[in-house]
Amino acid sequence: MADPDLSKLKIDRSAMAPAQRRRRPWLRYAIIAVVILVLAGIGLKLAGPQTVETATVTSAYPSQNFTLLNATGYVVPQRKAAVASKAQGRLEWLGVLEGSRVKKDEIIARIESRDVEASAAQARAQVQVAEANLALQQAELRDADVNLRRSKELLAPAAISQQQYDSDLARYNKARASISNSEASITSAKANARAAEVAVEQTVVRAPFDGVVLIKHANVGDNITPFSAAADTKGAIVTIADMSTLEVEADVAESNIAKITVEQPCEVLLDALPNLRQEGRVSRIVPTVDRSKATVLVKIRFVDRDPRVLPDMSAKIAFLSKPVAPAENKPLTAIQPSAVVERDGKPVVFLVQDGRAKQAPVTRGAKIGELLAVQGVKPGDVVVLAPSEKLGDGSKVSVAKK
Template sequence: MWFFLHYAERILSDSAVRPCEDNVSTPDISRLKIERSASGQIAGTGRSKRRWLRIVLLLAALGLGASVALGRFSGKAPVETVTVALSYPSQSYTLLNATGYVVAQRKASLSSKATGRLEWLGVLEGSPIKKDEIVARLENRDVSATLGQAQANIKVAQANLDQGQAELADAQASFQRTGELLAQKFITAAAFDAAQARLNKARANIAGYQAAIAAAKANAQVAQVALDQTLIRAPFDGVVLTKNANEGDNITPYSSAADSKGAVVTIADMSTLEVEADVSESNLSKIRVDQPADITLDAFPELHLAGTVSRMVPTIDRSKATLLVKVRFSDHDPRVLPDMSAKVAFLSKAVPPQDRQPVTTVQASAITTRDGKPVVFLLEGEKVRLVAVTLGRKLGELVEVQGVKAGDKVVLTPDAKLQDGAAVSLNKK
């Protein structure tokens, strides 16, 4: 502080003396003139200016000195902090990381081959459905009537067959009697021939009746298929993802008509969920089929699921120079949904069960030694507390520790002079 005051005094003294020194070689008699004000008093303008300049410089020096002193003698050491976090040991097995999306390999948009008005819809988004379960129904009274008519035709054909079989039985009995009478010479050969012709005709009628029954059944089957096409069924077990139509909408096979809908609902088999990730072709040497992987979801960062590389699409995306790799889930979780963003860590080996749980880690530079023991300085308010820790495995740039918990803030690269209970200030960069 005295240095700044002394420096200000020198500035004032130099400014007072310098004008005289500059004109030593050239005397000026006019400078001996005494200036007076209008009232006849001697003017002191120059002296007053120098006095005020001195005061301003003194105040500036005091302010500057006080700020320096506060920063130097406050006793708070500037430090940087880092947060203790939870990490997974599988990070040490990671060969490559990639991003992708969850997709269902078994997915279908359910629609009808028939055209009609949607009369009933029995599911909503998220509804679980079973295979062959009726999801929706189109208006089908006309098709039902056609089916009833075809089934009635079957009965008519069956009745004709029954009548034909009765005629066949009578013709056979008549033929047998005429044969016996002809042997006894009681009837002519013409009567016998007529009985045989009647028998052949009855047999032919039976064949016709049977063909009519087959045709009637075929027509009934056609009508039944047409009726079934108005019933939209689930092709496999799954969950309804989207509902694309409502009751009263017109449904057409290809949605070609105006104001009509094609698919009624979209379903997916959740057991076939996979992650599709793009891997740069320069890293293909690190990927192989059946390679273990660790899958995390952006929606649930704390959720780590085991996976396996199921297949690699044998073509390169020329525009991105990437290969599509599909990773199936070994662990299934109901929270996993299609189209979720996911991160895939391709591992060098499968993660053992003991490494599936997260551990407390901190950056290695936050750990120091005191009395030969590893410690960290835990930030508590504006002071630090020395905490002894137990070191574990090294996970990349992190070290597993015990003695602190996730979320604690510790000093990064603590100074050798930093002691327990010392007051600190955060070094803002």
């Protein structure tokens, strides 16, 4: 048996080499593509929006720099009255509504008065009766006086008896006494008539002072009983306030009352009129402490009250160390100081607009409390707080949730 040819089992490596060399470039390209994708992802991640904290540009007043103390309170009228009638009865006429302006002594309502008017007519008739009795007694006195004079003339020659003279004298004295009694009756009758007229007048309700009707408590047909609390009755008819006496009442903590003095300047800001700041003065400090709240009641009068100010409006009061000058009574644009940074040696802020930071140059002003007055932005703009060096004009930003 012949030996096998082992040379045929030899692997021809020269034939495989070209195939391997053909496959290696594809592997290299795949690795390069993966690296490019990774770098692109990292780049996209780095180019994503920066998370920033923001604040809103606001308006501030220079008076904040010399504010000693802040308090809250309400507008109240110093002169206010619940108007009713002293007479009891059914309300038959009401001539005002809420908001009606009234003058002092103006008739605003009437109570049913037929009964008291009848009593007044009866009292006037009693005066006439008393006056008629006086006239009768005066005639009697004149007659008695004539008889007495005649008796005196006849007594001297003894033409009449002493008894007759004494009788005529007694008649004269009785007539004089009757005159005094009739005059007293007339005075009493007139007093009763006046009382009846007052009772009639009390059915007419008049305004006690110039003012404005705040509340209407009763309607026509209601029974008015000002001195009792009967069921389904009303005490007051309307409540009137003198709008010229409006003032602000504020509760101040007793620990801060030493900072307040009478005639101290104040600035009053009403919640209903946020753009209106009014000058005030401390009118008086009530000399007692509310034990439950540990506060002292302070009353502030308006120096120049705006006609839009109404009772019971809530107010904020700033107690100042000096009066507000006219130049300091205008608002300034202010922001948090940390929003202003230096770029190329100039102060700038970054506004947040449509998800991007927009660089805006500003001019620094004075400090207003914790804020900084600036020019170049407007109230309502949103700015980035403490912008980093990486933040540039046009950078994408996202606002951090608070």
